[in-house]
Every structure is written in C-alpha cells, then in structure tokens.
C-alpha cells in the first residue's frame with residue numbers, strides 16, 4: 061500500500077486530495093485521541109480500523125468520512141492499494157514513515173533547543189533591565205498583622221505596592237491576549253463549544269474500537285494530563301456559566317517580557333508532534349512550565365523568582381539534551397502525578413477562622429512537593445497583596461440572579477492559589493461565615509458552581525489544569541456542593557469523566573442544614589433532592605448539604621483515625637453516622653500535619669521582637685524561658701520563671717470545652733499558676749474570659765479576639781497548653797504546642813487521642829497528659845499530675861519537651877496518605 065496523505069481533522073469533515081482520484085481503493089487508517097489530550101501522537105499510534113465502509117469519495121477526489129463520536133479528533137492516513145497487496149509492502153511503508161518522523165522530530169528538537177537558548181539570553185537581558193529599574197521586593201518581606209489579627213504579608217501593601225499591582229494587572233492583560241492568540245492554534249477540541257454540548261455528546265469509549273488501549277495506558281495518560289493535557293483556553297463552554305467577559309487587551313507594559321512570554325507560549329503549544337512532546341517534558345518537570353509562563357508577565361514576580369526560573373530554564377535545556385546526562389529524579393508521587401485542586405472557604409494566611417484555613421494553606425504545598433500540580437481555590441474576601449487579576453470573568457446564576465466572578469492568582473511555594481472575587485465575598489473578611497442561613501448558602505452555591513469550572517477557565521502559568529487526571533479536594537459542608545455539582549452537571553452528562561472528588565470532614569458539627577425548601581437554591585435536577593433530604597430526631601426532615609456531599613464524593617476523608625471512628629457512632633456522627641457507615645468503603649482518617657515553616661520556634665517571625673526569641677532544641681531552656689518572660693511582660697503578668705504558665709487558644713464554644721476550664725479555674729487559682737486564654741466565639745464565654753481576668757487580675761489574662769501573633773506567642777511562652785475539647789476531629793494547637801516544647805493536657809478524644817500519647821513516668825515515654833471524660837474533675841486530675849511533674853521532676857519534663865519537639869509532624873507524611881486516597885479515587889469507576 062502507498063501512503064497518499066495524512067490529515068488531522070475532526071470527524072465528519074470533507075478532505076480534498078487533489079489528483080489522488082483513481083480506481084484503486086482508498087483506505088483511511090485512523091489514529092485517534094481524546095478531547096483533552098494535547099499529547100503528540102506519532103505514526104506508531106495509527107491503527108487500521110477498517111472505516112473504509114464509511115468513506116465516500118466523489119468524482120473530484122473529495123473524501124468524506126463519517127465515523128467516531130462528536131468532539132473527537134482524528135488523524136487519518138490515506139493509503140491506496142498498490143497492487144503489491146502484501147504485508148511486506150505495508151511494513152516497508154511504515155518503516156519509511158517512521159524514519160521520516162524521526163528525522164522530523166530531531167529537526168524540531170534542535171530548533172526547540174535553539175529557541176530556548178535564545179529565550180535564556182533574552183531573559184537575562186530582561187532581568188538586568190528590571191534590576192536597574194525597580195525596587196527589590198524582597199527587602200520588605202516581613203509579614204504583618206492587620207487590625208483584626210489577620211496575618212498578611214506587608215509586601216506591596218503600600219500605595220507604591222498598589223501601583224505595582226496595577227502595572228502587573230496590565231501585564232496580566234497581555235497574558236490573556238497571548239492566550240487568545242494561542243487559542244487559534246490550539247488543537248484541543250475542548251475549546252470548540254459545539255463539541256462540548258450535551259446534545260452532541262456520546263461516550264468516546266463506547267464508539268471507539270480501541271478504547272481499551274486508552275484505558276490500559278492510564279499511568280501514561282495521567283502523567284501527560286498533569287502536564288500537557290492541560291487545556292489552554294478559557295473558552296470551554298460552561299454548563300453553568302452564562303457568558304464570559306474578557307476585556308480587550310491593553311498595550312503591553314513590558315515589551316521584553318511579552319516577547320519572551322510569546323516565544324515561550326508558542327514553543328509550548330506548537331502543534332508539531334515533536335515540540336509538543338518536548339514541551340510536555342518541560343512541563344512535567346516539576347511545574348517548570350508553570351513557572352515560566354506565570355511569571356513572565358510580571359516583572360516584579362519575575363525578579364523575585366529569577367533564580368528559580370533561570371535554573372528551571374537551564375534544566376529544561378538539560379532535560380532535552382539528547383545525551384540525557386542530567387536526568388532529574390522522578391517526582392515522589394512517581395507515575396501517579398495528578399492535577400489536584402483543593403477548594404476551601406478559607407485559606408491561611410489570607411483568610412483564617414480556624415484549623416481549616418491552616419490545612420488549606422499547608423497541605424497543598426506538601427502535595428506539590430510530591431510532584432503534583434496543585435491549586436487552591438478560595439474566595440477573595442479582601443484585597444490580598446500577592447494575587448494578580450487574571451482577567452478571567454465568568455457569570456453564574458445564583459437563585460436566578462447573574463453573579464459575576466473574577467479570578468486572582470498567585471504562584472507560591474509550588475502551588476497555584478486562585479482567589480474568586482465576587483461582590484458576594486467582599487468585605488466579610490472578619491465574618492466569613494456570617495449572614496443569615498440563606499446568604500451563606502447562596503455564597504457557597506456560587507463558590508462551588510464556579511470552583512468546579514476553574515480548571516477550564518483559569519490558566520495558571522499559561523495553562524489551564526483541564527479536567528483529565530484531575531481530583532478536587534473539597535472541605536467541610538461549605539464546599540460539599542462541589543462533588544454534587546461535579547456529578548449532576550458534568551459526569552452525569554459524560555463530561556469531566558476523569559475528574560474525581562474527595563470530601564474532607566474537618567468538623568461534622570456544621571452541616572449546612574435548612575428546611576427542605578432550601579433545595580431550590582442549589583439549582584439541581586429534582587431527583588437530586590434525595591441526596592439532600594435527611595431525617596433525624598432533632599431536625600426532623602430537613603435539607604442537609606453535608607449529607608449530599610458525602611454521598612456524591614468519590615472518597616471521604618477525615619482528619620484523624622480517632623475521629624473517623626467516632627463519626628460512625630450516633631454520638632459522634634451528629635446525624636450523619638448512618639451515611640458515613642453506609643459509605644465506609646470510601647471513608648478513611650488521615651491525621652493532619654502542620655506547616656513546619658510557619659509553626660517552628662526556630663523560624664517563627666512572631667518571636668523576633670518585643671523580647672521574644674527564636675529557639676530550638678539546643679537552646680530550649682534559655683530560649684523558651686525568654687519567651688515566657690516576654691509573654692508575661694507583654695500581658696502585664698508578674699514576670700516569674702518558676703510559675704507554671706498555662707495557655708488556651710481556640711474558638712470559645714461548646715466543642716472546645718472552655719466551660720470545663722471555667723469550672724476548674726477556682727482550683728487552678730489555688731495552685732499558684734498563671735492562665736492565659738485567647739479566643740473568640742460565644743458572647744457568654746467571651747464575657748466569662750473577661751470576668752476571670754477582672755477577678756484574678758494578677759494571674760489570668762483573657763484575650764478576646766483573633767490574633768495569630770498572640771497565638772504564636774502563647775504557644776512559645778506557655779509551659780502547658782490545655783485542650784479539654786468535647787470532640788476534636790484532629791486539633792492543631794496541641795501539635796504546634798509540642799513543636800514548641802509546650803506540654804499538652806488534653807481530653808483523649810478524636811485527633812487529640814491520636815497525637816498525644818499519655819506520659820508514662822515509669823518508662824519515661826509519652827508526650828503529655830490525657831483525661832478520659834470531658835469533665836472538670838478529670839481535667840483537674842490530669843492538670844494536677846502535670847503540675848507535679850513540672851515542679852518536681854525537671855528531667856521528666858525536659859524529656860517530654862524533647863520528645864515533642866523531635867517528632868516529625870510535617871505535612872509530608874499526611875500528603876503521602878492523601879495521595880493514596882487520590883489515586884484510589886482516580887481508578888474508581
């Protein structure tokens with residue numbers, strides 16, 4: 061057989077092959093790929109699939125082909141029977157093709173290398189021009205706390221900073237113009253709206269004779285999906301978004317950077333097989349591609365990340381070195397590298413009311429360290445310093461009204477942080493769960509509807525995540541609608557088939573309950589009501605968002621082993637235990653980690669002024685003593701080294717057992733101790749804190765408010781941390797305390813039982829004191845033993861501190877466990 065041409069096309073199109081009309085039969089040989097893949101498909105991927113019966117040829121040589129399913133693209137090689145008719149002839153032909161392809165590939169690799177070297181040179185020029193024209197942003201790097209105690213970075217928080225932000229926004233516009241130019245050459249069918257319509261949609265796997273090949277090569281697919289399968293465009297039609305408003309591009313404020321970006325982008329998504337492959341290697345290389353593209357438009361970020369970028373580019377060149385001398389080690393996740401999007405209503409340090417914010421700020425970084433491409437999506441409650449306006453806007457319906465969202469983004473520590481801006485989220489930074497039930501519900505409807513489409517619409521580092529090899533991690537009831545939307549709007553309609561969702565329970569006590577009529581707000585097909593409808597003796601029949609999320613999610617996690625057990629009991633499940641038990645097969649507990657950069661006595665930025673000092677295990681005795689004295693001084697307590705200083709940090713509510721401390725206070729005051737309590741919450745408990753401070757002004761401080769700085773300082777300065785929580789899914793404060801050589805006294809429940817092994821004086825083991833029932837006398841008993849050890853057994857005390865400080869509490873272990881769950885979800889059909 062002789063090849064007479066190769067054509068890449070969508071199906072159902074007519075192909076004109078001039079002068080090829082003859083009497084011998086023409087046979088199309090097809091190679092196919094999915095909608096999402098931008099992977100190179102070499103000649104070797106051709107499969108003879110015998111579609112000749114679908115091939116019509118008119119008398120001017122126009123071939124029309126009718127096969128496959130809508131939305132798929134095909135590569136078609138046309139061959140004519142030569143008369144040889146033998147297998148030998150066919151194999152000669154294939155060898156010729158393969159040789160030709162290899163030569164073409166080599167040429168393109170060389171061209172690509174030349175391009176990259178040119179880009180490096182241009183970049184170096186740009187770096188030096190930026191150096192001479194702007195202030196070094198690193199010089200003003202220390203974070204500060206705003207009036208509400210919210211931890212922010214003061215970089216670019218000044219008027220001057222705002223100006224820089226504006227400039228950067230202009231540059232982001234230039235990015236979007238590059239993206240739209242790039243769309244013209246983007247072959248990904250997902251960017252063609254008709255191909256994504258529900259009506260046209262048929263299951264690709266069903267129509268393809270070779271779908272088994274597609275599935276068999278999963279590990280390969282997932283790696284590609286994480287890198288090159290990502291979608292370039294914001295034009296993927298949305299089942300939910302009404303329209304997209306993209307402002308017209310403004311003039312580029314930095315021609316050099318635009319030029320560089322343009323080069324990089326063109327190279328990255330070149331339609332040729334070879335360059336696509338090379339680029340996928342580049343992207344595979346631990347977010348290298350992301351760094352290059354995301355940073356290019358911003359001269360400031362560009363300067364900040366210059367070292368990383370230079371080495372990235374050099375590594376890219378090395379990776380493509382045909383000699384292959386310097387091969388980078390594979391990511392820790394190995395071939396299971398995925399695109400991960402964590403969606404949460406709060407994310408530290410930008411927004412935080414408690415532990416969820418800490419988790420959303422830290423877990424993604426640990427997952428990124430394992431090699432995954434990771435994004436966090438959170439609402440933008442106020443003007444954050446780092447994130448830049450991506451100029452992507454979408455409109456979603458909430459309760460019949462059009463709501464516009466705009467996305468801001470920053471790339472920090474290997475993670476894409478995407479913040480969703482909308483009038484609904486603005487100006488509630490001090491009360492992010494505030495408002496009436498329906499207001500909160502509507503906010504979460506908007507957040508989840510939009511979040512599920514972020515992987516299509518928001519290019520990070522120049523490339524959208526795409527929906528292949530993608531897993532969402534939703535958190536608590538606020539984002540429990542996400543798994544439901546993923547299913548109802550997309551997967552039920554054959555879309556986002558390879559996207560999975562995991563729902564994490566941080567606290568089952570808040571469930572998004574309401575009357576059954578609330579279903580009208582969530583905008584779902586009527587039969588979905590069953591997922592939400594729940595009956596329990598307390599609430600009767602009601603609407604329950606957490607219930608629906610637990611059922612719809614592919615996997616469910618909670619934040620400790622102890623809590624995962626408790627959730628299955630009628631006492632611990634708060635009405636959802638039935639659903640959790642029914643879904644036990646997909647349920648697991650993973651103990652939280654901590655951010656060992658933020659919460660580290662050696663590095664803690666809040667211990668660098670006002671008499672506080674950083675300390676480590678080596679300087680524990682002097683350093684911690686100095687912090688204690690600084691805390692006593694700052695709070696106006698007598699500065700005494702010998703008095704045990706007891707701390708409490710947390711929400712003032714029933715969960716945290718503050719009332720148990722209140723009952724124990726009279727006893728404590730007889731023990732010659734100092735007590736410092738920091739918290740906000742129930743007004744009666746806030747009043748109680750103030751009352752104790754008034755009555756025992758020389759021994760008690762009750763700080764009503766939310767202050768991250770004070771939380772760090774209490775953790776460092778206190779000797780003992782009390783956590784008498786009635787239930788505690790994991791608890792982070794006891795973990796922070798142990799890292800700072802502060803001994804926890806806790807109710808042995810949930811994650812507290814998992815993480816605080818009780819002190820055994822005979823074997824000198826354990827990490828703190830625990831008590832079995834949430835009762836004041838039990839707390840008094842445990843605290844009494846703790847005080848005796850503090851006063852009389854100094855060596856044992858030091859041992860407790862040492863053991864606590866030398867634990868590995870980082871997120872790295874937990875991230876590996878999360879990865880296992882994400883992989884399980886991915887292979888679940």
Ligand SMILES: Nc1ncnc2c1ncn2[C@@H]1O[C@H](COP(=O)(O)OP(=O)(O)O[C@H]2O[C@H](CO)[C@@H](O)[C@H](O)[C@H]2O)[C@@H](O)[C@H]1O
Nearest residue numbers: 414415416566710739765766767768771788789790791792
């Ligand atoms: N007034 C205040 N000022 C400053 N900082 C304050 C503060 N009050 C609390 N914090 C901080 O908020 C965080 C609280 O985290 P926790 O894990 O103890 O509880 P939370 O109940 O919010 O989280 C839920 O989710 C987390 C994460 O999964 C689980 O560990 C936990 O058990 C579950 O209840 C800590 O970083 C603490 O320092």
